[in-house]
Amino acid sequence: MTDRTPHDHAIAVRYQQASAEVKALQRQCYALATLRLREAVDQAGGGAGLAVVSDIDETILDNSAVMAMAMHHEGAFHSADAWKLWEREGDPHLIPGAADFLALADSLGVTIFYVSDRFDENKLATIATLSRLGLPQVRAEQVLLFGPPKAERRAAVERDHRVILHLGDTLHDFDGCFAGVTLADQHRLTSENAHRFGLDWIVFPNAAHGTWMEADLRPWTAPYPAT
DSSP, rough: OOOOOHHHHHHHHHHHHHHHHHHHHHHHHHHHHHHHHHHHHHHHHTTTEEEEEEEEEEEEEEEEEHHHHHHHHHTTTHHHHHHHHHHHHHEEEEEHHHHHHHHHHHTTOOOEEEOOOOOOGGGHHHHHHHHHHTTTOOGGGEESSSSHHHHHHHHHHHHTOOOEEEEEGGGGGTOGTTTOOOOOHHHEEEEEEEBBBTTEEEEEEOOSSSGGGGOOOOOOOOOOOOO
């Protein structure tokens, strides 16, 4: 297993926060989500009974500021205390395209569920943040935070709604089969579910989080020319 270094995190956070490419990819994700949303609502003859399930962090909210802060405090990158403080007092920005997409879903009569592994003890703070940013349908019963696994929370939504879109930045935002499995299994399951990506599963870029960060690199084995 490869040990992660502060340099690894710095590169990841810099890409996530500063690159124009990430912003372009985020806009691209929401452009595709908008097309799929309109298609699904048109096919259903309206939004009644339909739902969108979205992760929050790095899907709707940009948390790169707390990631950058954590770079300057040893151990803070994976500290629950740092993230709890951010959830309560942080000032995140919206991912480009999020506001327009969610406003459209709301206007079409589609129910929105915000399903996140943010700490449930900070639910009121999360609701306040989403509301301050002007997002629709930010109600306690539609903001489902850490407690039961995400698969169980999604299943609860599906009891009364047909979910037409899942949005997220990690694979377990889409199906419980991805939770807690090896990286090799994640690759296998991604191939098996290839037909869903871009259809009803929209994956957002996140260079700063994932089990892949522990993977060994596979270098080219050709001999490097001597100098």
